[in-house]
Amino acid sequence: MTSPATQVVLPRVPSLGGLYGRGLVASARLGVTGGARSAGRALPDVTYVVDDVRAQADHLTAYQHLLHEAATDALPAGYVHVLAFPVAMALMVRPDFPLPLLGMVHVANRVEQRRTLTLGDRLGVRAWARDLRPHRAGTQVDLVTEVASGGDLAWRGVSTYLAKGVRLADARDEARDDSVRPAFTPPVRTGRWELPADVGRRYAAVSGDRNPIHLSPLTARALGFPRAIAHGMYTASRALADVGAARGDAFTWSVEFAAPVLLPATPDVRVAPVDDGHEFAVWHPRTGRLHLSGTVTPLPGA
Structure with a gap:
């Protein structure tokens, strides 16, 4: 799973609150009001990187209590997603991201955890977008996030999103996913x-x-x-x-x-x-x- 070679190093994990504000502005620019819309065919050709991300004990405890996870120093796979997700979302609110954040539907998620991460680990997070593709209801895209510790990849997540009613430019003749659940x-x-x-x-x-x-x-x-x-x-x-x-x-x-x-x-x-x-x-x-x-x-x- 190859990421774009161009890297943008962020000083810290961005705040989701600020990202949502930027996403609303970008969605308005792309035109989210009414009817089918057309999207460009290019994703940002960059990988976002944040180094030295660390879990906080009180934050981990709050997550474990809410999600009914065991109270240990191990970071649950869902908690790692919480830590890393804002880096992927920062890609989705870029001016050159072709799909509007408003109305985006999370349709699938796949995580590969290679080993347990623990409280105190220094984490490196990388995120990029891939595989912009037509779907019977609009357009799908994958956001890939990787988390490493000590230089070794420990966790990888692929989140699939659907932008309903948004059609790729010149995609009329392409086969779309017409599968039925x-x-x-x-x-x-x-x-x-x-x-x-x-x-x-x-x-x-x-x-x-x-x-x-x-x-x-x-x-x-x-x-x-x-x-x-x-x-x-x-x-x-x-x-x-x-x-x-x-x-x-x-x-x-x-x-x-x-x-x-x-x-x-x-x-x-x-x-x-x-x-x-x-x-x-x-x-x-x-x-x-x-x-x-x-x-x-x-x-x-x-």
């Missing part, structure tokens, strides 16, 4: 989560991701949702926490997001062992509508 039949649940109305605000306080769709019914309705919705990475990370120590130290963690979780909520959950690891699913208990599904699989040799 298989029908979901709720399995036997192994648990049920109790997600209060304020869990979006609580995860925002830990992650820094204060997207208005997660904060309150009022701000969510302004962006087309009847109520605030849970962060996708909150629900994915809760499922990873439910797998627990059985995931081991080195694994891949893949998730696909289907329907948002409207807060408050009491979704049904299944986390179960399979031949090559664990699988999980989260769904609405009454309608059976799938919210997310995924797998946790040990790396070969782990």
